Amino acid sequence: MGTDTVRARATDEVAERRREQHGWYFYDWACSVYSTSVLTVFLGPYLTSVAKHAADADGFVHPLGIPIRAGSFFAYSVSASVILSIFVMPMAGAAADRTGRKKPLLAASAYLGAAATTGMFFLDGDRYLLGGLLLVVANASVAVSMVLYNSYLPQIAPPEERDAVSSRGWAFGYAAGSLVLIGNLVLFTAHDSFGVSESAAVRICLASAGIWWGAFTLVPLKRLRDRRTTPGGGRAPAHGWRQLAATVRDMRGKPLTLSFLLAYLVYNDGIQTVISQASVYGSEELGLSQSTLIVAVLLVQVLAVGGALGMGRLARTYGAKRTILGSLVAWTVTLAAGYFLPAGAPVWFFVLAAGIGLVLGGSQALSRSLFSHLVPSGKEAEYFSAYEMSDRGMSWLGPLLFGLTYQLTGSYRDAIISLVAFFVIGFALLARVPVRQAIRDAGNPVPDRI
Incomplete structure (x- = not known):
């Protein structure tokens, strides 16, 4: 040839x-x-x-x-x-x-x-x-x-x-x-x-x-095109819980992949709770109008575009893991600032929304791409079902902590600052994951920068 x-x-x-x-x-x-x-x-x-x-x-x-x-x-x-x-x-x-x-x-x-x-x-x-x-x-x-x-x-x-x-x-x-x-x-x-x-x-x-x-x-x-990645034809899938249990058992043979998923579960729970409860905090604690909250949501969406692309560029220089860790620090600082926001001041709430938007898209996008390196070939959809459950199906601890904190203290400020725990714990768990070894254990090539 x-x-x-x-x-x-x-x-x-x-x-x-x-x-x-x-x-x-x-x-x-x-x-x-x-x-x-x-x-x-x-x-x-x-x-x-x-x-x-x-x-x-x-x-x-x-x-x-x-x-x-x-x-x-x-x-x-x-x-x-x-x-x-x-x-x-x-x-x-x-x-x-x-x-x-x-x-x-x-x-x-x-x-x-x-x-x-x-x-x-x-x-x-x-x-x-x-x-x-x-x-x-x-x-x-x-x-x-x-x-x-x-x-x-x-x-x-x-x-x-x-x-x-x-x-x-x-x-x-x-x-x-x-x-x-x-x-x-x-x-x-x-x-x-x-x-x-x-x-x-x-x-x-x-x-x-x-x-x-x-x-x-x-x-x-x-x-997009389909690819046959594993043998087995059209065997019927197991029922939901049994299939999830089988996936987790398979992940136990790759404990570093499971360790990353645990870290993601924790800090993503914090992210999802901030997204769902920020409007409650704005309306109930800060006394902001519905129109102000909608504009804040729009601001988050617009800035998340630049945030996702900007953090993608940072990952090319510093690696995805370090960039995600940096974003978790930024999340912590943003929540701490939110605790001190004055009531009835939409401008400062917009500043908070801007901070969320700049780190929201990037932290989620890089988590997805980093996890993709930790998935064995031929099991992409199965492993991503566990990932998606961490993203959507397991994000209940944050709202529970938020609700319990408000119930015990009567303060949404205390409730919002309580979510810092998810980012601190998630940071500690992710920092301990040797991602290069995790990629090798999954049988995948290790990128020059990760």
Whole structure:
């Protein structure tokens, strides 16, 4: 084979890899709008108002005859979606690895979630049960789809490219979330000018996220390709808990991978709690308006784009592990500053939001790329199902600590500062992981900078 032929083949391989990477970015672009517009901004308050409309004189709704405070229905629905995800994610990951057919599973989970989100347009009147059902389906679907999406990373990017590719994916997601949220806020704040009620504006915003999700999912489905990585044909996957237990048993043979996952579980629990509770802190402790909180969310989204890309560049110089450790220090400083924020001062809350945005995308993107080095070849989806459960299925300790601290002290300031523990402990656990040895133990090549 001539030199020119070898060069041409290498060029074709690089071009095909870039094509897949560009398609891969677009799934973050597609589904992140759900997380931003639906979960973070609109659905919680709206579904709560629908449940309150359906409540009895004592403020209770009665799904399946069980009395539940209307104000708790959204939180319980989210919890139900997490429980469902715990059972479904390991099965989806194992099925993808055993059959090598990730794309059909990605398509099924993405379009089921997009359809459920689009169906939220019909969430009006007292249809709180419909809202709860659609939330459970959409939330579980996005969790399953992210297992499959993340598992492509080690297959479409060589070790030296993964930090940058993962960071670009997160940046695409935050950019899409910002773009759609701007459009949603225009419709919501000027709904009278568009001739629709506030309720109809919210329902249009919810449904638009589902349409966006489904439309842009076509790009990764066209560009990504399936790979048969392990033998075994189409063996049926085990039930959720059994498959998860099998994955954990396999990880016990790679204790350093498990050690990283434990560190990620701890500090990511802190990150997810800050994301979910920052608006509560802003409204209840600092007395900020809903419009101020929405603008703060938009600020986080915009700055997270630059933060993800900037930390990706830092990782090329200092390595992913050191950059993540630096981000955990930044998280700690940000929370400490949040403790001292004056009430009724939106400018300082925006400064806090800016700090969160700058470290949010990068810490998540680099954690994903670093974990991809620790996954044995052929078990990408199975291992990423455990990773995604750490991301979505296990993030309950932080909210519990936040709630208990507030219950015992009556102060949201004490509750927010209590979350520093997750970043301090996560830092200590991650610092102890020898990532180069962990990569070798997983049977993967060690990058020059990690």
